[in-house]
Amino acid sequence: MDLDRLPALGDLGWKNALTQAAMGFADELVPTRVIEVHRSGLIVAPDVEGQTEFVLGGRWYSLPADERPTVGDWIMIQPETQSIEALLERVSLIKRRSPSGEVQPIAANIDTAFIVTSCNADFSLARLERYLAVVRQEDIQPVIVLTKADLTAEAEIYREQTQSLGNDLVVELVNALAEDDVSRLAGWCGPGQSIALLGSSGAGKSTIVNTLAGRALQDTQASREGDNKGRHTTTRRSLFQLPSGGVILDSPGMREFQITDADSGVQAVFEDIEELALGCKFGDCAHATEPGCAVRAAIESGELEERRLESYFKLLREDRHNTETIAERHARAREFGKMVKSHVLTKPKLQRQ
Numbered sequence: 001m002d003l004d005r006l007p008a009l010g011d012l013g014w015k016n017a018l019t020q021a022a023m024g025f026a027d028e029l030v031p032t033r034v035i036e037v038h039r040s041g042l043i044v045a046p047d048v049e050g051q052t053e054f055v056l057g058g059r060w061y062s063l064p065a066d067e068r069p070t071v072g073d074w075i076m077i078q079p080e081t082q083s084i085e086a087l088l089e090r091v092s093l094i095k096r097r098s099p100s101g102e103v104q105p106i107a108a109n110i111d112t113a114f115i116v117t118s119c120n121a122d123f124s125l126a127r128l129e130r131y132l133a134v135v136r137q138e139d140i141q142p143v144i145v146l147t148k149a150d151l152t153a154e155a156e157i158y159r160e161q162t163q164s165l166g167n168d169l170v171v172e173l174v175n176a177l178a179e180d181d182v183s184r185l186a187g188w189c190g191p192g193q194s195i196a197l198l199g200s201s202g203a204g205k206s207t208i209v210n211t212l213a214g215r216a217l218q219d220t221q222a223s224r225e226g227d228n229k230g231r232h233t234t235t236r237r238s239l240f241q242l243p244s245g246g247v248i249l250d251s252p253g254m255r256e257f258q259i260t261d262a263d264s265g266v267q268a269v270f271e272d273i274e275e276l277a278l279g280c281k282f283g284d285c286a287h288a289t290e291p292g293c294a295v296r297a298a299i300e301s302g303e304l305e306e307r308r309l310e311s312y313f314k315l316l317r318e319d320r321h322n323t324e325t326i327a328e329r330h331a332r333a334r335e336f337g338k339m340v341k342s343h344v345l346t347k348p349k350l351q352r353q
């Protein structure tokens with residue numbers, strides 16, 4: 001690896017530990033970061049000998065989707081053949097189970113997640129708990145950003161409700177259009193930092209990107225009174241460089257964010273319930289009708305919200321249902337790989353006709 005490339009890589013969030021990893025590959029391979037994924041290929045930065053788009057070769061398709069390069073990944077390119085040779089080990093991966101059943105990678109190598117939700121009818125504690133589980137599973141620093149604080153007299157109530165999810169939880173109340181407010185997020189956006197924005201469509205994610213950047217990098221929704229659930233103005237996931245030195249990933253809101261492989265994340269988010277459960281009479285207590293249940297007792301006494309126990313159960317069930325064994329994942333990927341290969345192999349013939 002050419003060490004002269006380090007400053008350019010640093011601008012994209014490169015960490016020192018990656019240099020070691022990149023040195024393990026043949027000298028001529030060049031590291032770069034995936035900043036967008038298109039149907040036709042990956043867009044990378046910094047460029048590799050002037051080139052910023054690379055096609056993902058067929059062999060990658062025999063791997064499960066979450067083992068193929070995604071936005072935020074560091075990859076090694078062979079400049080001569082322009083092939084994507086390797087994926088550097090990730091420090092974190094945000095993923096979900098897509099409606100079609102695949103594990104879909106959303107963002108790799110993220111340090112901090114801004115979980116964005118507005119102070120209006122769209123606010124949901126259960127949705128925050130869902131995102132928190134995904135983020136904590138990967139040891140990513142969560143920051144809850146409550147937007148549209150300027151549009152309500154009850155902003156503090158939203159903050160208190162959010163803070164009830166955990167005393168240590170970082171909660172920032174902002175008008176996403178106001179530079180002074182958004183500058184409170186700058187502490188997480190310094191050089192070398194990678195941030196992902198998560199949240200529903202219309203929550204203000206792209207507005208935050210633009211305010212942090214000090215210019216309109218991303219289109220935002222035209223505001224419409226009373227229309228909280230917007231159409232998708234942001235159509236793809238992209239990584240942007242911020243003047244503060246960090247890089248930030250904007251994405252379209254996902255209507256459904258099903259968790260998968262997130263059991264320790266769920267446990268971390270519901271630490272209070274896990275702790276209470278240690279006091280239950282039976283080790284396998286389901287916190288339903290068992291005698292001596294410390295969790296039910298906490299609900300009776302008002303110490304624990306019933307809502308929170310239901311949310312915990314729901315996420316646990318969902319995680320169990322969505323988490324495939326490794327053998328299942330690979331079997332699924334092999335089937336998909338065969339399909340892609342047959343498609344790739346027949347395409348040139350069709351074009352010649």
Ligand SMILES: Nc1nc2c(ncn2[C@@H]2O[C@H](COP(=O)(O)OP(=O)(O)O)[C@@H](O)[C@H]2O)c(=O)[nH]1
Nearest residue numbers: 148175176201202203204205206207220221223
């Ligand atoms: N007044 C106000 N409007 C906001 C705020 N955050 C977002 N908006 C508006 O809400 C709409 C949706 O924002 P957008 O950034 O496109 O949401 P995204 O779908 O999460 O990217 C836009 O019209 C924004 O101008 C805020 O804190 N205050």
Ligand SMILES: [Mg+2]
Nearest residue numbers: 205206233234
């Ligand atoms: Mg957007």
Ligand SMILES: [Zn+2]
Nearest residue numbers: 280285287293
């Ligand atoms: Zn119990």
